[in-house]
Structure formats: structure tokens, C-alpha cells
Amino acid sequence: MKPLTLFFGLLLMSQANFPFAASDHPIKTRPNFSLPDLERKVRHINEWDGKVIILNFWATWCPPCRKEIPEFVKLQDEYRNQGVQFIGVAIDNEQSVSQFAFEMDMNYPSLIAEIKGIGLAQQYGNRAGALPYSVIIDRHGQIVFRKTGPLSRQRIINTITSLKE
Amino acid sequence: MQNTKLKTFFLLVFILLSSLAFGTAIAATPNSSPSNDQANKALEQLFGGLNNPSDELLLPEQAFNLSVEVIDATTIQLHWAIADGYYLYKDKVKVELIEPSTVQLQPLNFPTGKEKYDEIFGDTLVYYNELILEQHLNNTKEGATKVSLTISFQGCADIGVCYPPMSKTLHLSLPKGSTLKNATSANQTIDKTSVLSEQEQIADSLIRDTLWLTCLTFLGLGLVLSFTPCVLPMVPILSGILIGHGHALTTRKAILISFSYVVAAALTYALFGVLAGLFGSNLQASFQNPWIIGSFSFVFVLLALSMFGIYQLQLPASLQTKLSKISQHQAKQTVLGSAVMGFLSALIVGPCVAAPLAGVLIYIGRTGDATLGGFALFSMGIGMGIPLLLIGTSAGKLLPKVGHWMESIKSFFGVMLLAVAIWLIDRIIPAGISIVLWGLLFVAYGVYLKATERLAEGASNWQRLAKSFGIISLLYGIILIIGAASGGTNPLQPLANLSINKSTQQNSALHFTRVSTLTELDTTLKAAILNKQAVMLDFYADWCVSCKEMEAFTFTDPEVHNALQNTLLLQIDVTENNDEDRAILKHFNLIGPPAILFFTPDSNGRSTGRVIGYMKATPFVKNIKQAIE
Numbered sequence: 001m002k003p004l005t006l007f008f009g010l011l012l013m014s015q016a017n018f019p020f021a022a023s024d025h026p027i028k029t030r031p032n033f034s035l036p037d038l039e040r041k042v043r044h045i046n047e048w049d050g051k052v053i054i055l056n057f058w059a060t061w062c063p064p065c066r067k068e069i070p071e072f073v074k075l076q077d078e079y080r081n082q083g084v085q086f087i088g089v090a091i092d093n094e095q096s097v098s099q100f101a102f103e104m105d106m107n108y109p110s111l112i113a114e115i116k117g118i119g120l121a122q123q124y125g126n127r128a129g130a131l132p133y134s135v136i137i138d139r140h141g142q143i144v145f146r147k148t149g150p151l152s153r154q155r156i157i158n159t160i161t162s163l164k165e
Numbered sequence: 166m167q168n169t170k171l172k173t174f175f176l177l178v179f180i181l182l183s184s185l186a187f188g189t190a191i192a193a194t195p196n197s198s199p200s201n202d203q204a205n206k207a208l209e210q211l212f213g214g215l216n217n218p219s220d221e222l223l224l225p226e227q228a229f230n231l232s233v234e235v236i237d238a239t240t241i242q243l244h245w246a247i248a249d250g251y252y253l254y255k256d257k258v259k260v261e262l263i264e265p266s267t268v269q270l271q272p273l274n275f276p277t278g279k280e281k282y283d284e285i286f287g288d289t290l291v292y293y294n295e296l297i298l299e300q301h302l303n304n305t306k307e308g309a310t311k312v313s314l315t316i317s318f319q320g321c322a323d324i325g326v327c328y329p330p331m332s333k334t335l336h337l338s339l340p341k342g343s344t345l346k347n348a349t350s351a352n353q354t355i356d357k358t359s360v361l362s363e364q365e366q367i368a369d370s371l372i373r374d375t376l377w378l379t380c381l382t383f384l385g386l387g388l389v390l391s392f393t394p395c396v397l398p399m400v401p402i403l404s405g406i407l408i409g410h411g412h413a414l415t416t417r418k419a420i421l422i423s424f425s426y427v428v429a430a431a432l433t434y435a436l437f438g439v440l441a442g443l444f445g446s447n448l449q450a451s452f453q454n455p456w457i458i459g460s461f462s463f464v465f466v467l468l469a470l471s472m473f474g475i476y477q478l479q480l481p482a483s484l485q486t487k488l489s490k491i492s493q494h495q496a497k498q499t500v501l502g503s504a505v506m507g508f509l510s511a512l513i514v515g516p517c518v519a520a521p522l523a524g525v526l527i528y529i530g531r532t533g534d535a536t537l538g539g540f541a542l543f544s545m546g547i548g549m550g551i552p553l554l555l556i557g558t559s560a561g562k563l564l565p566k567v568g569h570w571m572e573s574i575k576s577f578f579g580v581m582l583l584a585v586a587i588w589l590i591d592r593i594i595p596a597g598i599s600i601v602l603w604g605l606l607f608v609a610y611g612v613y614l615k616a617t618e619r620l621a622e623g624a625s626n627w628q629r630l631a632k633s634f635g636i637i638s639l640l641y642g643i644i645l646i647i648g649a650a651s652g653g654t655n656p657l658q659p660l661a662n663l664s665i666n667k668s669t670q671q672n673s674a675l676h677f678t679r680v681s682t683l684t685e686l687d688t689t690l691k692a693a694i695l696n697k698q699a700v701m702l703d704f705y706a707d708w709c710v711s712c713k714e715m716e717a718f719t720f721t722d723p724e725v726h727n728a729l730q731n732t733l734l735l736q737i738d739v740t741e742n743n744d745e746d747r748a749i750l751k752h753f754n755l756i757g758p759p760a761i762l763f764f765t766p767d768s769n770g771r772s773t774g775r776v777i778g779y780m781k782a783t784p785f786v787k788n789i790k791q792a793i794e
Binding site: 128131133150 | 222777
């Protein structure tokens with residue numbers, strides 16, 4: 001009877017619905033892209049190769065996104081010397097972003113992606129397409145952390161500290 | 166003895182319940198995962214793993230499900246079903262008319278929403294749970310009218326995320342001035358504007374297609390469960406009812422009674438399934454918390470241990486006899502009576518099959534689908550009842566003998582439970598470590614099946630077969646561990662990182678014609694139109710991981726080859742991302758690879774479908790068919 005059990009077992013395991021199918025392919029290497037900044041200069045992501053990048057997808061119409069940006073501005077100042085670079089990708093138009101960046105004294109680049117930026121966020125692993133969405137990329141271009149929703153100061157510090165060479 | 170069993174049982178129930186309660190309490194707070202970073206880091210370096218955060222957020226369509234109904238010639242009802250913890254902004258809801266000009270939209274009357282204070286926007290009005298709006302129209306034209314509308318809306322979730330503005334274009338037909346109801350679901354009439362929703366639609370249909378498959382799986386699972394000693398208490402009960410009938414019992418009646426008994430038990434399980442589906446969807450958020458996932462995983466390890474006979478889960482004997490006494494009183498030789506007993510028996514057996522049942526329920530809870538849960542567990546109940554039906558109709562002649570083989574089945578369930586435990590913590594530990602755990606599980610089961618022991622002289626065929634399976638399990642486990650050491654993260658393709666494997670995969674790759682400029686592409690597309698040939702255009706780059714995944718897993722699939730038989734395959738390599746590359750990407754409004762576009766001879770150079778990002782072979786084939794047929 002034992003082999004019968006095994007037969008059923010293998011049958012069950014081969015059904016796509018059971019635990020084995022749970023692993024999807026995590027994207028590890030950051031996808032390439034280039035987008036215009038607020039000076040309408042096209043910036044390519046590989047410009048910041050070799051730095052620890054905190055890539056933040058946000059928009060001015062998204063209150064939780066707006067809320068966490070002052071903290072990012074502070075952290076950018078504190079960690080600039082250690083090769084940490086924040087980059088904002090705005091799912092928004094230039095006018096709104098420019099106004100907001102001015103009000104907040106944003107000290108890191110804001111790239112304007114408009115609504116098509118959601119596609120880029122998805123390439124970076126944001127399944128639901130919700131904002132804010134942040135990824136942390138190490139010095140070798142590998143995505144080491146992903147988070148949908150607000151990202152705490154402590155979380156950022158923990159991650160970038162662990163990446164220090 | 167009985168006492169310790171009882172204690173263990175209640176202890177486990179307590180752990181299970183308290184972890185559930187803990188889960189709901191924490192569900193509302195955003196994920197602030199305590200770090201087991203130190204340990205992870207060391208192993209990450211060893212196995213090259215990556216933290217794999219599970220994205221339990223709902224997709225926009227699930228969070229804000231819009232359906233539209235034409236009430237009469239001048240009224241359209243818009244209905245948003247809004248998921249728990251999600252809300253829509255009042256001032257972001259807009260309805261715009263596209264055509265015809267004979268129709269005018271009247272201003273919307275919004276219900277009173279909930280006031281929500283926002284530091285930046287001040288007081289805003291939002292809607293939770295649902296929003297129902299009636300859009301009234303002035304129709305100057307007589308008779309039936311076709312109307313096109315664009316509905317846009319935007320919302321956020323309480324956990325602190327927002328969704329981008331969504332818009333849906335609807336084509337509706339208004340009836341003549343009668344009150345004819347013309348219900349349409351938004352899903353059928355909406356022009357899916359974004360690529361995302363196109364693909365979501367396919368995902369939905371896949372889930373629907375597999376409902377019967379899931380039921381079949383659970384039927385099998387139930388059948389396997391029925392070979393555990395758990396079902397034994399049901400045998401005397403059923404026999405009891407049947408014998409109660411004495412000589413008046415005909416075979417037909419015996420079948421009828423056994424049947425109602427089994428169906429009632431199955432319905433009881435279906436009830437569990439529905440509850441798990443309903444309850445589970447609320448629990449999904451809590452599954453983001455590593456502590457919850459960790460404790461659930463631990464509960465499963467405990468449940469697995471009971472399957473290996475380390476201790477036993479059972480209702481106390483006194484309660485068991487009481488229930489079976491009640492059931493005998495109930496048994497007034499009626500079909501209804503046996504149904505009541507079926508229900509009671511399901512409860513008696515419940516704790517014994519608690520371990521596998523809990524696994525199944527968690528699985529259903531994760532899908533959050535009450536219908537699926539109901540059907541799946543009903544099938545499982547029926548599966549468990551099949552042997553009982555046989556016993557009932559044969560009046561006990563076919564009773565299985567208790568024996569060692571039942572222990573094998575229990576230990577198999579133990580392994581399945583451990584698998585669930587690994588599957589659960591899979592999302593909070595590095596992929597490399599989870600693949601090692603899978604490996605260890607397979608190795609251990611292989612050894613348990615005596616893969617490493619010498620077969621006794623004159624061993625039976627069954628024993629030989631068992632050893633063969635044991636060796637397969639052992640080998641697979643070893644391969645998984647080797648795969649993990651080589652940086653593999655996919656349990657189904659553990660050796661994908663080893664070069665031998667790669668070269669064999671390339672043999673069955675698709676052969677693309679490379680194009681590099683927009684003009685070249687244009688000429689090729691025109692030639693294809695003349696040849697009446699459909700075209701698939703693949704944007705590729707060396708650094709694009711998903712492109713490589715598509716190449717390795719999707720493009721190698723024979724079904725994909727089949728579907729693309731008569732299609733011209735073009736590829737643009739945008740690795741360099743030079744001006745030409747950017748011009749092409751811009752022309753098609755793409756950000757970059759991975760992206761695949763489809764063209765048909767009569768689409769006039771406009772793409773008829775697109776796939777962005779990695780997609781498995783089966784949905785990809787569906788996409789191909791939709792785009793080029």
C-alpha cells in the first residue's frame with residue numbers, strides 16, 4: 001500500500017496549486033531605465049552605479065508618499081558622504097512634482113515618469129502597482145530590499161548599514 | 166494516557182487560536198519586520214539568496230471592483246465594491262462622456278462619505294466598503310442609443326499605500342424609453358485600457374478554469390485521507406445505522422443512507438471551507454508579518470510531529486462515545502437521521518484529521534475565495550466518504566484492515582505538513598535557505614522510505630517500489646541542496662545556474678530575426694502584411710532578467726512554439742540603449758524590456774496586444790492567441 005500513497009503524493013505534488021508552485025522568480029538585478037529630471041535632462045539609472053540607491057516610486061496625489069519624503073531628505077543629507085543616493089520616480093506630471101520639490105527642498109533627483117512609471121515599478125517587482133514603493137539597490141546593482149507602503153527611517157538605516165563594505 | 170492526549174490537543178488548539186488572534190491584532194499595523202538579519206546575511210552570502218517580500222496587497226481591480234448596470238433609458242448605475250481597509254476619494258470620481266453628442270450627463274449625486282483628515286489635503290471625503298452612484302443622462306434622441314463613457318477614480322488603503330488613478334472606458338447600450346434592465350458587468354464591457362488589466366483578466370480566467378482541477382485534487386486528497394485511521398470511527402457508526410434497519414434494509418436503501426451520511430459530512434467540511442475562504446481573506450494582511458508567518462509555520466511543524474506518531478490528536482474518548490450515543494438515538498432509520506449523523510461524525514473525525522485539514526484550510530484562506538473553499542472541501546469530504554459508500558453498500562464486507570500501511574499514509578501527511586511549514590516561511594527567509602529546507606525534507610523522506618537501506622532478501626514488490634521512490638526523493642533532495650549551493654532559487658529548476666543545463670535549454674529556443682532601427686522594423690512589418698503574416702516583436706536586453714527568464718522558461722515551451730508557428734518573430738536588442746533603441750521604445754510607448762508586442766496583417770502597424778514582464782507559458786499562449794487571432 002505504501003507505493004500507492006506515494007503515487008497519490010506525487011500526483012498531488014504535481015498539481016500546480018500545491019506548495020511547490022509558490023516560488024515565483026524574484027527580480028534581482030535592477031532593470032535599466034532612463035527618465036527626464038526636473039531640468040528635463042534625461043538621466044540613466046546607471047549614472048549612480050556603485051552607490052547604494054534608494055529608489056522611491058511616489059506621486060503628489062499620494063498622501064502617504066508625501067508624508068515620508070521629508071525623512072528621505074534628512075537621510076540623504078546624513079548619508080550622502082557614504083555613497084547613499086535617493087532617487088524619486090514620480091508617477092506624476094512635471095508641474096506638480098516641481099512645485100512639491102520646491103516646497104520640500106528636495107535634495108535628490110526627481111525623475112518624471114507620469115502614469116507609465118507604474119510599468120517601471122512593476123518591472124522592479126511592485127505587483128499591485130500601489131504607491132509608495134521603494135527598493136534598495138546595492139553597489140553592484142542588485143535589488144536587496146523591496147517595500148510597498150511607507151518605509152521607516154530605521155529600516156533604511158539597517159539596510160544601508162548592512163550594505164557598507 | 167488519555168489525559169495527556171487531551172492536554173496536547175487543547176494545547177495545540179490554544180496555540181492555533183492564539184496565533185490567529187495575534188494575527189488579526191497586528192494586521193492593521195504596517196509591516197515593521199523584526200530582523201533576523203544577522204543569520205540571514207551569513208546564509209545569503211553562502212547561497213546568494215534574496216529577501217522575498219510577499220506582496221499581499223490587492224491588485225487595483227480587486228481593491229476597487231467597478232460594475233455597471235443600465236437601469237433605464239436615462240440612468241446608469243455605477244457600483245464599486247471596495248475591499249476592506251481600502252477607500253476611494255470622492256473628488257477623484259469622474260464620469261466623462263465620449264460619444265454621442267445627443268446625450269448629456271447630469272451632475273452626479275454623491276452619498277455622504279466619510280471625512281478623512283489629511284495633513285496635506287486637509288479634510289477629504291472618502292468612501293469605504295462600497296460606493297453606488299446613479300448617473301442620469303439627458304437623451305435627446307428617440308430609441309435605443311449606444312453610449313461611450315470614461316469613468317475615472319482613485320483610492321488608497323489604510324495601511325498607507327495609494328493606487329494610481331484608474332480609468333475605464335465603457336460602451337453601453339441604452340434601451341428605448343422603457344425600463345428594460347440591461348445588466349452588464351464592467352469586466353465584460355470595459356475596454357481594458359491598461360496592459361495590467363488585460364493580463365489580470367487572463368489570470369482570472371485561469372483561476373476559473375482550474376476550479377474543477379482543484380476539486381479533483383481535493384477529491385484525491387480526501388480519498389488518501391480516508392485511508393488514515395481517522396475514518397475508522399465512522400465505520401461502526403455507519404454500520405450501526407445500517408444494522409439498525411435490520412432485515413428491512415435493501416441495497417438501494419443502504420446506498421441511499423450511506424450517501425446522505427457522506428454528503429452531510431462533506432457539507433460540514435464545505436462549511437469549514439467557506440469560512441476559511443471568508444475569514445482567510447481578512448487574514449491575508451497579517452501574513453505579511455514575519456512573526457505570524459513564523460508561528461504558523463511552527464504550528465505546522467507541531468502538527469506534522471503528531472502525524473509521525475510523536476503524540477496524538479483526538480477528541481477525548483468520553484466525548485467520542487457520547488457523540489456516538491447521541492447519533493444512535495438520532496438514527497431513527499431515516500435518511501435525515503443518517504445525515505445528522507454524518508454531520509456529527511465529521512465533527513468527531515475533525516480533530517483527528519485536524520492537521521491535514523488545517524493545512525488545506527490555510528491554503529484556501531490564502532486564496533480568500535469562499536466559493537473555491539466550499540467546493541474544494543466538499544470534494545475532499547466526498548473523497549473521504551468514498552470508502553464509506555463502498556462499505557455501506559457491501560454491508561461491511563469490504564472493511565479495510567488496520568495495519569502498518571496506515572502509518573505510512575500518516576507519515577506522508579506529516580511530510581506534506583512540513584512542506585506547508587516550509588512554504589509558509591518561504592516568503593520571510595532567503596530563497597537559498599528555503600531551497601535547502603526543501604532539499605532536507607526530500608532527503609529525510611527518502612531515508613524514511615529506506616532508500617539507504619539494503620532490501621531484505623525476498624522483499625516484496627511493494628517494498629522495492631517504495632525504495633525506488635525513496636531513492637528518487639533522496640536524489641531530488643540532494644539536487645536541491647546542490648542547486649542552492651550554486652545559487653539556484655527555484656525548487657523546480659534547482660540547477661538552472663549550472664551551465665550544462667543552460668546549453669540544453671537553448672536548443673529549443675525560439676529563433677528571432679533581429680532588427681535594429683525603426684525604418685528596418687517598418688519595412689519588415691510591411692513585408693509581413695503583404696505575406697499576411699502575424700508578427701511578434703520582442704524587446705530584449707542583456708541586462709534584462711525577465712527577458713532571460715522568458716527565454717529559458719517560456720520560449721522553450723512546445724505550446725509556445727506551436728502557437729507561434731506561422732508568426733514572424735522579430736527581436737530588438739536594446740542593451741546599448743542608444744538613440745535608435747530609445748526611438749523605437751518611445752515609438753511604442755514603452756519604458757524598456759521586457760516587452761513583447763503583437764501585430765496582425767490588418768492591424769495597420771498598430772499592436773494588437775502586449776505582454777510586459779515575465780509570463781509563464783500557459784498564459785503567454787493565451788495572450789498570443791488573443792492578440793493574433
